[in-house]
Amino acid sequence: MEPAVGKPSFFRNIMVRVLLFGVFIIVVRFAYIVTITGESCNRGDFCFFSLPENLNFVIAGAGPGASAIVGSDSVSRSNPRRDLYTSKDWIKAVNFFSSVFQDLMSEGYLLPNSKSLCVETPGGQEVFALKEIGVGDSIGIFKKASKPLVISGEGHRIPFRNNTFDFIFSGGARFDKSVRSSAFASEITRTLKPEGFLVFHVKAKDTYSFNSFLGLFDSCELEKMRHIDGFDSSLPYIREIIMKKKSEILGHGDKISGGDSGNECSIQEHKRDLIRNAEPLITDEPLKPWITLKRNIQNIKYLPSMVDISFRGRYVYVDVGARSYGSSIGSWFRKKYPKQNRTFDVYAIEADRTFNEEYRLKKKVTLLPYAAWIRNETLSFEVNHDPNHPGLEDVKDKGRGMGRIQPKKSSGNVVDGEVDEIQGFDFAEWLKKTVTEKDFVVMKMDVEGTEFDLIPRLFETGAICLIDEIFLECHYNRWQRCCPGQRSTKYEKTYGQCLDLFTSLRESGVLVHQWW
Numbered sequence: 001m002e003p004a005v006g007k008p009s010f011f012r013n014i015m016v017r018v019l020l021f022g023v024f025i026i027v028v029r030f031a032y033i034v035t036i037t038g039e040s041c042n043r044g045d046f047c048f049f050s051l052p053e054n055l056n057f058v059i060a061g062a063g064p065g066a067s068a069i070v071g072s073d074s075v076s077r078s079n080p081r082r083d084l085y086t087s088k089d090w091i092k093a094v095n096f097f098s099s100v101f102q103d104l105m106s107e108g109y110l111l112p113n114s115k116s117l118c119v120e121t122p123g124g125q126e127v128f129a130l131k132e133i134g135v136g137d138s139i140g141i142f143k144k145a146s147k148p149l150v151i152s153g154e155g156h157r158i159p160f161r162n163n164t165f166d167f168i169f170s171g172g173a174r175f176d177k178s179v180r181s182s183a184f185a186s187e188i189t190r191t192l193k194p195e196g197f198l199v200f201h202v203k204a205k206d207t208y209s210f211n212s213f214l215g216l217f218d219s220c221e222l223e224k225m226r227h228i229d230g231f232d233s234s235l236p237y238i239r240e241i242i243m244k245k246k247s248e249i250l251g252h253g254d255k256i257s258g259g260d261s262g263n264e265c266s267i268q269e270h271k272r273d274l275i276r277n278a279e280p281l282i283t284d285e286p287l288k289p290w291i292t293l294k295r296n297i298q299n300i301k302y303l304p305s306m307v308d309i310s311f312r313g314r315y316v317y318v319d320v321g322a323r324s325y326g327s328s329i330g331s332w333f334r335k336k337y338p339k340q341n342r343t344f345d346v347y348a349i350e351a352d353r354t355f356n357e358e359y360r361l362k363k364k365v366t367l368l369p370y371a372a373w374i375r376n377e378t379l380s381f382e383v384n385h386d387p388n389h390p391g392l393e394d395v396k397d398k399g400r401g402m403g404r405i406q407p408k409k410s411s412g413n414v415v416d417g418e419v420d421e422i423q424g425f426d427f428a429e430w431l432k433k434t435v436t437e438k439d440f441v442v443m444k445m446d447v448e449g450t451e452f453d454l455i456p457r458l459f460e461t462g463a464i465c466l467i468d469e470i471f472l473e474c475h476y477n478r479w480q481r482c483c484p485g486q487r488s489t490k491y492e493k494t495y496g497q498c499l500d501l502f503t504s505l506r507e508s509g510v511l512v513h514q515w516w
Contacts (some may be wrong), residue, residue, distance in 0.1 A: 071176055078181060090123055096231035097129035097171065100240075109197045109223070109242055110135065114166040117212070119158070119188065124149030126171055135167075143186035156183035163193045171201040182313030182438055185216035189245060197223070198243040201230075207270040207309035210239065215438055216311060220245050275506050277306055285495035289478045293516040300513045303442075303469045304338040313438035317343040318373045320427070320454075321446040322348035324355050325362055328444055337442070344442075347434075351381050351422045373424030375456045381422040415435060428461040429452055437464050444471040444515065449491050451475070455501060464510060471515040472505075474498035 086422045118126040118140040127149040130138040141153030204210040214222060220243040230238050279299045286292030293404040319329055344488055347361055351371040359367035371379055414473040435441050445451055452472060476498050477487040505512040
């Protein structure tokens with residue numbers, strides 16, 4: 001008689017299925033805890049992968065007692081959770097930061113009793129390295145928590161009170177990627193104690209970006225800067241910047257000051273160095289300016305094509321004499337200016353009321369429907385319909401000519417074009433209230449001759465120091481396209497005076513381009 005095997009096989013299949021289902025439940029629960037909530041795994045979380053409380057794996061070269069598992073003495077006595085970090089990249093990062101912190105400790109910037117914060121640390125390597133070299137009171141913040149090393153928080157919104165930390169570190173060049181650099185810097189200095197130390201690892205590849213970075217921290221002083229090798233291929237070369245928070249904050253570095261009037265400013269030397277790399281000015285007056293100046297646009301070296309503009313508070317474009325949106329904002333700045341993936345606040349200054357309605361439909365542009373001027377007063381705005389005006393043949397703005405402002409005329413005066421009464425405003429003072437030296441400011445100015453009033457006013461008030469790059473169209477009695485041998489009578493200035501204006505700007509350290 002054959003033995004009966006059907007019933008045991010049936011029960012065996014049921015047990016196998018139950019076991020597999022149980023394993024599936026455990027795996028799903030583990031994935032939820034670790035991946036979704038950002039927590040470590042322990043028995044209380046219904047996770048069977050927890051390790052004994054006293055289990056430690058030593059990481060070679062990470063410092064005395066370094067371990068891959070954070071023990072109760074090395075991380076947190078109040079939180080029993082343990083994280084297992086065994087990847088080669090994580091261990092390599094711990095080794096790197098341990099070496100960095102040991103150097104800082106030997107130089108006195110970091111002490112064993114320093115209350116320390118690591119900003120934007122997704123894996124907590126920096127925090128782990130600090131604890132393993134003896135800085136026990138350390139914590140990290142990142143958008144997604146990884147307890148107990150890292151809690152939830154972001155660089156531009158740090159969840160700690162003022163003057164909390166003795167030492168703050170931001171590594172991995174993560175500051176470079178911040179789109180809120182000004183808020184990032186403000187929060188870091190807010191939570192640092194007076195005379196506490198900030199240490200950053202940033203790319204800051206050029207002098208311009210380095211000085212821009214320092215400019216964000218007006219309440220701190222530079223202690224030391226050195227170049228170091230990064231710990232992976234994505235960061236082969238970085239700058240280590242060490243700063244100390246001032247014991248007393250006497251003022252704000254973003255204010256223009258100096259001299260008896262309080263309006264003078266000095267443009268930093270690194271901005272003057274950029275002039276040497278800019279395209280040369282056209283020294284000889286062109287016989288066909290409508291061709292020469294237009295072609296010169298192809299030679300212009302934009303500032304963002306020469307330097308890194310990452311470390312600025314805001315990014316601002318001011319179009320003075322904007323005319324229609326498509327005249328330069330839409331057709332040139334939006335499409336061609338190299339913005340390095342930064343979002344710019346755009347201001348359009350245009351006195352011609354014809355274009356007001358168009359700008360109301362542009363949500364990302366702020367229109368100032370006034371005339372940029374040297375003071376606040378009522379002006380006359382004349383729209384000239386001269387077909388011989390160079391460049392007018394390209395204008396398709398409802399047949400409008402080029403508008404220019406002038407002091408208000410008496411009723412007895414006769415003018416060639418259409419005249420409106422408009423309000424002029426002190427452009428230099430408006431600029432000083434709108435932007436700071438921490439911001440990256442680009443300006444295009446096409447004001448039909450008023451540049452000879454506005455530029456001196458910018459120097460007089462010190463507002464010129466707030467501008468990083470200017471695209472300036474200078475108006476003079478140029479040769480006319482229609483009539484060879486004849487000059488325009490619309491403007492009294494000569495090409496030589498325009499050249500002097502450009503030269504004075506560049507000699508003062510302002511990156512200005514001859515625009516069309």
